[in-house]
Amino acid sequence: MDNNAIINTTDNSNWRELKSKLFLGIVILLSCITISPILLILYELISKGIKQINPDFFFKVAPDTLQAMTAVRNGEILPGGIANGISGTLLMVALAALIAIPVSIVIGIFLYENQGKKYANLIRTLTDILQGVPSVVLGLISYIWIVQGVTKGFSALAGSVALAIMMLPLIIRSTEETMKMLPISIKEAAAALGVPYHKIILKVMIPSGFSGLMTGILLSISRVIGETAPLMLTTLGSTAINLNIKKPTSAVPLQIWEFYNNPNMIDLVWSSSLFLLGFVLTLNIIAKRISLRYN
Amino acid sequence: MKSEKITKLILLIASVIILLIFSGMAWSMVKGAIPAFGKFGFFGFIFSTEWNPTEDHEVYGAMPFIAGTLITSLLALIICFPLSFSTSLFIAEYFRKKRIAVVLGTLVDLLAGVPSIVYGLWGFYTIRPLIASLGFEGQGFGIFTSGLILAIMIIPYATSISNEIISMVPNELKEAAYSLGATRLEVITSVIIPNSRSGLVAGYILALGRALGETMAVTMLIGNANIIPKGLFSPGNSMASVIANQFGEADGLKLSALIAIGLLLFAVTALVNATGKMIIRKFA
Numbered sequence A: 001m002d003n004n005a006i007i008n009t010t011d012n013s014n015w016r017e018l019k020s021k022l023f024l025g026i027v028i029l030l031s032c033i034t035i036s037p038i039l040l041i042l043y044e045l046i047s048k049g050i051k052q053i054n055p056d057f058f059f060k061v062a063p064d065t066l067q068a069m070t071a072v073r074n075g076e077i078l079p080g081g082i083a084n085g086i087s088g089t090l091l092m093v094a095l096a097a098l099i100a101i102p103v104s105i106v107i108g109i110f111l112y113e114n115q116g117k118k119y120a121n122l123i124r125t126l127t128d129i130l131q132g133v134p135s136v137v138l139g140l141i142s143y144i145w146i147v148q149g150v151t152k153g154f155s156a157l158a159g160s161v162a163l164a165i166m167m168l169p170l171i172i173r174s175t176e177e178t179m180k181m182l183p184i185s186i187k188e189a190a191a192a193l194g195v196p197y198h199k200i201i202l203k204v205m206i207p208s209g210f211s212g213l214m215t216g217i218l219l220s221i222s223r224v225i226g227e228t229a230p231l232m233l234t235t236l237g238s239t240a241i242n243l244n245i246k247k248p249t250s251a252v253p254l255q256i257w258e259f260y261n262n263p264n265m266i267d268l269v270w271s272s273s274l275f276l277l278g279f280v281l282t283l284n285i286i287a288k289r290i291s292l293r294y295n
Numbered sequence B: 001m002k003s004e005k006i007t008k009l010i011l012l013i014a015s016v017i018i019l020l021i022f023s024g025m026a027w028s029m030v031k032g033a034i035p036a037f038g039k040f041g042f043f044g045f046i047f048s049t050e051w052n053p054t055e056d057h058e059v060y061g062a063m064p065f066i067a068g069t070l071i072t073s074l075l076a077l078i079i080c081f082p083l084s085f086s087t088s089l090f091i092a093e094y095f096r097k098k099r100i101a102v103v104l105g106t107l108v109d110l111l112a113g114v115p116s117i118v119y120g121l122w123g124f125y126t127i128r129p130l131i132a133s134l135g136f137e138g139q140g141f142g143i144f145t146s147g148l149i150l151a152i153m154i155i156p157y158a159t160s161i162s163n164e165i166i167s168m169v170p171n172e173l174k175e176a177a178y179s180l181g182a183t184r185l186e187v188i189t190s191v192i193i194p195n196s197r198s199g200l201v202a203g204y205i206l207a208l209g210r211a212l213g214e215t216m217a218v219t220m221l222i223g224n225a226n227i228i229p230k231g232l233f234s235p236g237n238s239m240a241s242v243i244a245n246q247f248g249e250a251d252g253l254k255l256s257a258l259i260a261i262g263l264l265l266f267a268v269t270a271l272v273n274a275t276g277k278m279i280i281r282k283f284a
Helices: A002-007 A013-052 A055-059 A065-073 A083-113 A118-132 A135-147 A156-181 A184-192 A197-208 A210-224 A229-234 A252-260 A263-294 B002-040 B042-047 B063-094 B099-113 B116-133 B143-167 B171-179 B184-213 B216-221 B239-249 B252-283
Strands: none
Touching (some): A013 A263, A013 B063, A013 B116, A013 B143, A013 B184, A083 A156, A083 A252, A118 A156, A118 B002, A118 B184, A118 B252, A135 A156, A135 A229, A135 B002, A135 B239, A156 A210, A156 A229, A156 B002, A184 A197, A197 A210, A197 B002, A210 A263, A229 A252, A229 B239, A252 B116, A263 B116, B002 B252, B042 B063, B063 B099, B063 B143, B063 B184, B063 B239, B063 B252, B099 B143, B116 B143, B116 B216, B143 B184, B143 B216, B171 B184, B184 B239, B184 B252, B216 B239, B239 B252
16 A cells, blocks of 8 residues: 555554554454453353242242251252342332432433533532442441431331432433433423423423433432442341331342352352342343333 | 422422532531541541451551552452453444444443342352462452452443543544554554543543442452452452441441541542543533
8 A cells, every 4th residue: 555655664564454453353352351241140140040030939038047958958949039128129119219200300300401500510510429429338328317317227218218319310310311302492382382381391391301211210220229238238138028118128139148148048149149130131121222212 | 480480499499409418428427437537536547557346445447448449449440441442442443333333332231230249249159269279368359359340340331431432533533544544553542542532531530430439249259358458369358348348236436437438438439430520521
C-alpha cells in the first residue's frame, strides 16, 4: 500500500499489519476469558443444584440439622425446601417496592421538570451518590433507624427499608430518562387542551412512559432481590414462614448463607442459588423485552 | 392554576426526601460513631492496627480493614482493566453492531445480575481450591482470591461504560486515520484511546466504587483475619466484610466501631462516585 509508505517510511508495513492482527487475537482471547465466569457459574449451579429442585423445594421450609444429617448419611436428597426464604423475599421486596416506587417516580418527574436548575442538580448528584453507597452501609442505617428505633428488634420492615433505599436511586434515574425520551409535543398538546398539570402527569406522562418505568422498576427489583449483607444486619432470618413485618424473617439469600455455614445442607446451597439466579435473570430478561418493545 | 401550584409543591416535597435520607444517614452514622471516635480519637481510630474485642481490653482500629479494602479493590481494578477494555473494543469497535457483539454484551450483562453471595460460593468452591493448589499458605483464602472475584464482579460496570464511551468516538476521525494508512491497532491507540481517555477513567473510577463496597463475596474469600495483609496471598479483611461478619455479636463500643467503619466506607465511596460522575458529566 502506497499510503503506508508515505506516513511510515521507517516501519515495515507488514509488521504493522501483523501487530494489528495479533492485537485483535488478544482482544478476542481476553473477551472470551471475560465471559467464561458466567458460563462456568451457570454450569456449576445447574449441574449441582438441579437434583434438589422438586415441589417440596418450593413449598416446604428448610430442614433442621438432624433431618439434613440423616438424609446425608442415607445418601438421599435433602428433605424440605426454601419456602420460608421465598415467602420472606417476596414479602420484603413487595414492601420495599411499595415504599420506593411511588416516591421515586415523583422525584424522577421532579428532576425531569426542573432540568438545569441548581437545586435539581443537587438532588440528582445526591441520587447518584446514593446509588453508589454500599448495600452493607444501608443495612447499618436501617438497623439504626428501624431495628433500634421502630421495631425494637430484627424485622422484615427493617430489611424492606434497606432494600427500598437501594431501589430509590435506580427508579428515580430511570424515570427521569424515560420522561426525557417522551416527545414533548404530547405534553404540550394536553396543556393546550387545558388539562390540569397533575392530570398531565397522571394521565399523559406516566401512561406514555409506562414501559420505561416498568423496565426501571423490574431492574431495580432484580438488583435488590439477591442482596444478602443488608438483610443480615436487619432481618436476621427465621426457620418458619413469617408474614409479620415486625418479626425476623428469612429470605432466599439469607438461607443460602445459612446453608453455606452448615456442612450438612450443602446441597441446598446450590439449588437455592440456582433458584435465586434464575429469578434474577428472568426479571432481567422480562425487563429487556419490555424496553425493546418500547423502543 | 391553583392545582398546578399544588402539584409543583408535591414534586418539590418529594425531592426533599432525598435530602432527608442523605442528611439522616450522615447524622445517624456520625452519632453512632461518636463513642468509638471519642475513645480512640478520630485519627487514632483510623490509623490504629489493633482490633481486640475482648471485654475490658477493647481496642478498635480501622487500618487493617482500610488497607484490605484498598488493596483488594485496586487489585480488582488492575485485573479488570485488560479484560473489560478488550471486551469493550470487541463490542464497540471490532464487531460493532454484529450479532456476536450483541451475544457477548448480553453475557457480560448477565455477570451484573449474579448476586454477590453466588460469586462468593463460586469463588469458595471453584477458585479457592485452584489458588490453594498453587501451593500458597492459607487454603486459598486471601487478598488475591477476593481481588480476582471482585474483578469479575466489576467487569460488567466497567464494560458497559467503556462501550458507550468508545462508540461515541466520531467515525470521521477513525476514517481519517484509516485513509492515512493507519492499521486497526494504530487507530485504537492514536484515535480511540486519546478521544475516550477521560470517559474511560471515569468508568474505571465508578467500577472502583463498586469494588470498595462489595461485602458477601469478599467475606467468604478474604480469610477474615483482622490484620494488615502481608502479601498478595495473605489473608486479611475489608471494611464491608468486617461489618457483615462482626455485626451479629456487636453492641456498645464494638457496635460504635463498626458504625464508624461504615461511616468511613460511606465517605470514601461517596467521594469516589462523585468524582467518577463529575468526569462523566464533563465528558458527555
